[in-house]
Amino acid sequence: MVTGFPIKIFVPRDSTALSLGADSTAKAIQAEADKRGIEIELVRNGSRGLFWLEPFVEVATSQGRVAFAPVQPKDVSGLFDADFLNNLTSNAKAHPLNLGFTEEISWLKKQQRLTFARSGITNPVCLDDYIAHDGYKGLKNALKMTSAEIVKAVTESGLRGRGGAAFPTGIKWNTVLGAIGEQKYIVCNADEGDSGTYSDRMIMEDDPFVLIEGMTIAGIAVGANQGYIYLRSEYPHALKTLNEAIAKAEQAGYLGHHICGSGHAFNLEVRRAAGAYICGEETSLLESLEGKRGQVRFKPPLPAIEGLFGKPTVVNNVISLATIPIILDKGAAYYQNYGMGRSRGTLPIQLAGNIKQTGLVELAFGATLRELLYDFGGGSATGRPIRAVQVGGPLGAFLPESQFDTPLDYEEFSKIWAVLGHGGIVAFDDSVDMSKMARYAFEFCAIESCGKCTPCRIGSTRGAEVIDRIIANKGNAKEHDKQVQLVRDLSDTMINGSLCALGGMTPYPVLSAINHFGEDFGIESAKKAAA
Amino acid sequence: MVADLTTQEKLDMASKIDAHIAKHQHMPGALLPILHAIQDDIGWVPEACYLPISKALALSIAEVHGVVTFYHHFHTHPVGKHVLQICRAESCQAMGSEKLETNVKAALGIDYHETTQDGAVTLLPVYCLGNCACSPNVMLGDDVYGRMTADKVAAIVAEARAT
Numbered sequence: 298m299v300t301g302f303p304i305k306i307f308v309p310r311d312s313t314a315l316s317l318g319a320d321s322t323a324k325a326i327q328a329e330a331d332k333r334g335i336e337i338e339l340v341r342n343g344s345r346g347l348f349w350l351e352p353f354v355e356v357a358t359s360q361g362r363v364a365f366a367p368v369q370p371k372d373v374s375g376l377f378d379a380d381f382l383n384n385l386t387s388n389a390k391a392h393p394l395n396l397g398f399t400e401e402i403s404w405l406k407k408q409q410r411l412t413f414a415r416s417g418i419t420n421p422v423c424l425d426d427y428i429a430h431d432g433y434k435g436l437k438n439a440l441k442m443t444s445a446e447i448v449k450a451v452t453e454s455g456l457r458g459r460g461g462a463a464f465p466t467g468i469k470w471n472t473v474l475g476a477i478g479e480q481k482y483i484v485c486n487a488d489e490g491d492s493g494t495y496s497d498r499m500i501m502e503d504d505p506f507v508l509i510e511g512m513t514i515a516g517i518a519v520g521a522n523q524g525y526i527y528l529r530s531e532y533p534h535a536l537k538t539l540n541e542a543i544a545k546a547e548q549a550g551y552l553g554h555h556i557c558g559s560g561h562a563f564n565l566e567v568r569r570a571a572g573a574y575i576c577g578e579e580t581s582l583l584e585s586l587e588g589k590r591g592q593v594r595f596k597p598p599l600p601a602i603e604g605l606f607g608k609p610t611v612v613n614n615v616i617s618l619a620t621i622p623i624i625l626d627k628g629a630a631y632y633q634n635y636g637m638g639r640s641r642g643t644l645p646i647q648l649a650g651n652i653k654q655t656g657l658v659e660l661a662f663g664a665t666l667r668e669l670l671y672d673f674g675g676g677s678a679t680g681r682p683i684r685a686v687q688v689g690g691p692l693g694a695f696l697p698e699s700q701f702d703t704p705l706d707y708e709e710f711s712k713i714w715a716v717l718g719h720g721g722i723v724a725f726d727d728s729v730d731m732s733k734m735a736r737y738a739f740e741f742c743a744i745e746s747c748g749k750c751t752p753c754r755i756g757s758t759r760g761a762e763v764i765d766r767i768i769a770n771k772g773n774a775k776e777h778d779k780q781v782q783l784v785r786d787l788s789d790t791m792i793n794g795s796l797c798a799l800g801g802m803t804p805y806p807v808l809s810a811i812n813h814f815g816e817d818f819g820i821e822s823a824k825k826a827a828a
Numbered sequence: 829m830v831a832d833l834t835t836q837e838k839l840d841m842a843s844k845i846d847a848h849i850a851k852h853q854h855m856p857g858a859l860l861p862i863l864h865a866i867q868d869d870i871g872w873v874p875e876a877c878y879l880p881i882s883k884a885l886a887l888s889i890a891e892v893h894g895v896v897t898f899y900h901h902f903h904t905h906p907v908g909k910h911v912l913q914i915c916r917a918e919s920c921q922a923m924g925s926e927k928l929e930t931n932v933k934a935a936l937g938i939d940y941h942e943t944t945q946d947g948a949v950t951l952l953p954v955y956c957l958g959n960c961a962c963s964p965n966v967m968l969g970d971d972v973y974g975r976m977t978a979d980k981v982a983a984i985v986a987e988a989r990a991t
């Protein structure tokens with residue numbers, strides 16, 4: 298029998314958990330507890346990121362939390378029958394959904410959670426919970442430092458932009474710090490358009506205060522008193538969570554005119570995007586924030602010099618900003634100690650597509666793709682061989698098995714003409730038709746092009762047509778060769794003649810598909826070798 | 829469809845539009861917040877709002893039109909009571925979204941950008957919902973549904989229709 302304090306039960310409120318029925322599970326647990334007259338405290342926590350096991354329910358014990366997953370409403374009465382609240386008993390231990398102590402689950406235990414240290418542990422919108430779990434320690438330190446010292450710490454941490462371009466964050470901040478201007482801005486890029494990625498969403502839904510803290514530190518570091526989070530319209534839950542967290546931070550004096558009673562001011566507002574992939578490109582994003590069509594601007598001037606409303610602006614990805622607090626809390630050296638080569642710290646990797654054990658894996662740079670796909674991912678969801686993997690979103694290359702031993706490192710990936718991007722890994726089994734994927738890459742570029750340059754606007758549509766002709770002419774060697782050459786020439790034009798990476802990188806998925814999976818395009822292996 | 833509105837309905841719409849403009853027009857970069865407010869309220873962005881917005885923000889009507897049509901999120905025509913979006917991006921493709929699209933279209937009897945005859949459901953494509961760990965996905969209104977099959981989508985739609 299359960300006595301004493303109400304026992305805490307955790308059911309995630311993350312939207313992936315919700316998409317698999319977490320709300321119904323939570324309701325069923327509460328109803329069953331009420332029915333049995335058992336007092337419980339139901340906490341809607343963030344997600345631990347073991348998405349293949351959502352709804353992932355945890356029960357607090359004196360020795361740590363015990364996980365039961367995945368729990369559907371139909372499982373609930375059985376769990377109560379097995380006395381799962383008193384889960385150190387043998388009955389509860391024997392329950393088929395019992396996964397033991399959460400912290401001991403090897404999928405989690407093998408990770409290095411720095412940016413995601415609190416995800417799934419805390420109630421995302423409870424400020425006290427945040428503070429009780431090391432929240433706002435980074436800001437406290439930052440408030441004792443000069444601007445230059447903060448920027449130096451970020452530079453020394455080795456943190457590079459997690460949005461995909463991997464530009465050193467400290468150097469970017471230094472440019473903004475040195476830029477002359479009364480008004481400066483911090484803009485968080487929360488447009489997260491890449492298929493296969495959801496780490497930004499998780500931070501915003503599962504630990505929003507860490508982003509707020511990171512942006513506040515950025516404001517203090519470069520002298521900006523206003524921040525905007527440009528949030529994609531496909532994330533309505535993140536919008537609510539962020540607004541709730543911002544209101545609480547304001548109430549507690551962590552945002553506003555005197556941050557923690559200091560002379561620093563920082564205000565923060567969420568702005569909704571409107572469903573245009575290109576608005577993730579930083580200058581298009583700024584245009585959109587200004588209320589215009591999201592057309593890409595010429596660089597220079599860099600946003601760091603002339604950004605939002607023409608003022609010096611830091612534009613950083615959600616993960617870059619959410620990593621700032623731990624750097625300021627534990628020091629640059631602590632963060633810098635993780636990683637390999639010039640890729641320092643950790644990368645929140647997102648396993649997606651045809652993978653059995655999908656979810657968020659935060660690891661120091663250097664793990665191989667194979668470890669991610671098999672040790673963490675457990676292979677494909679369909680049980681068939683994994684044939685191709687796209688890393689870095691729709692503008693990332695497709696990798697064949699022979700490249701699965703590549704370590705996750707910016708430079709190692711660029712050596713094989715691939716990108717890490719925002720850390721999304723999408724796996725395909727052997728039923729994939731890579732010519733379709735190449736065609737889709739062009740199609741996507743055509744749909745999302747901002748229209749400013751011809752190679753991207755027109756080339757993408759032509760590209761899709763050429764792929765169709767390659768497929769149609771499989772039996773006609775001469776015409777087939779001609780079309781394959783055409784796609785290569787077109788790709789060259791796009792790479793060299795596009796203003797931004799949408800047009801400039803669409804050839805990555807296209808050419809990697811052709812080069813590694815030529816058989817799907819009717820290119821015989823002999824020709825493939827010669828290519 | 830606008831033509832079908834009564835004079836009173838047109839007046840109501842105009843006053844709603846004016847209220848949203850008045851509430852947001854002083855924000856820096858007010859245009860998107862205004863358009864969002866209008867669509868959240870009315871369900872779409874009627875052309876009737878272009879003139880008052882252009883006046884409030886000192887823009888030309890063509891500029892307002894240009895912005896509205898640039899963004900996939902804004903509907904320039906009325907939509908059904910429920911908007912159903914099917915994810916077409918890579919992760920969902922890897923888990924069979926193409927088949928799902930075909931079957932859902934067949935079940936609803938409509939293609940993308942169309943609305944069922946009873947005005948209940950408008951079908952739209954979407955490119956990633958950030959739920960790629962549980963592909964394939966659809967979104968109905970503000971809610972994402974993971975690991976979808978055509979049958980599950982049919983059940984969700986039926987439930988929505990019933991409310």
Ligand SMILES: NC(=O)c1ccc[n+]([C@@H]2O[C@H](COP(=O)([O-])OP(=O)(O)OC[C@H]3O[C@@H](n4cnc5c(N)ncnc54)[C@H](O)[C@@H]3O)[C@@H](O)[C@H]2O)c1
Pocket residue numbers: 458459460461462463464468469470472488489490491494577578579599600601612689690692716717718719797798
């Ligand atoms: N996360 C996503 O959803 C997503 C989607 C599409 C593309 N991407 C990624 O975006 C990348 C391309 O981004 P990009 O076009 O912004 O790359 P970029 O190389 O032009 O810029 C990278 C960043 O560094 C800044 N910068 C460069 N030099 C600077 C200096 N001297 N001082 C201060 N700041 C400086 C830029 O302003 C920008 O913020 C691709 O590699 C792709 O992986 C991400």
Ligand SMILES: Cc1cc2nc3c(=O)[nH]c(=O)nc-3n(C[C@H](O)[C@H](O)[C@H](O)COP(=O)(O)O)c2cc1C
Pocket residue numbers: 457458459460461462463464466486487488489490491574575576577578579580612613614615617618797798799
């Ligand atoms: C087409 C395109 C889309 C992009 N989408 C995003 C995005 O959704 N999120 C993001 O952080 N960066 C995106 N970027 C990269 C941004 O332009 C920019 O490099 C980034 O926001 C800088 O932040 P970081 O240095 O912290 O990575 C995109 C770039 C391109 C070319």
Ligand code: SF4
Pocket residue numbers: 575593745746747748749750751753754795796797798799800801
């Ligand atoms: S490459 Fe495409 S998206 Fe980028 S600026 Fe040119 S037209 Fe616009």
Ligand code: FES
Pocket residue numbers: 492493494915916917918919920921955956957958959960963964965
């Ligand atoms: S690709 Fe469909 S949810 Fe991301």
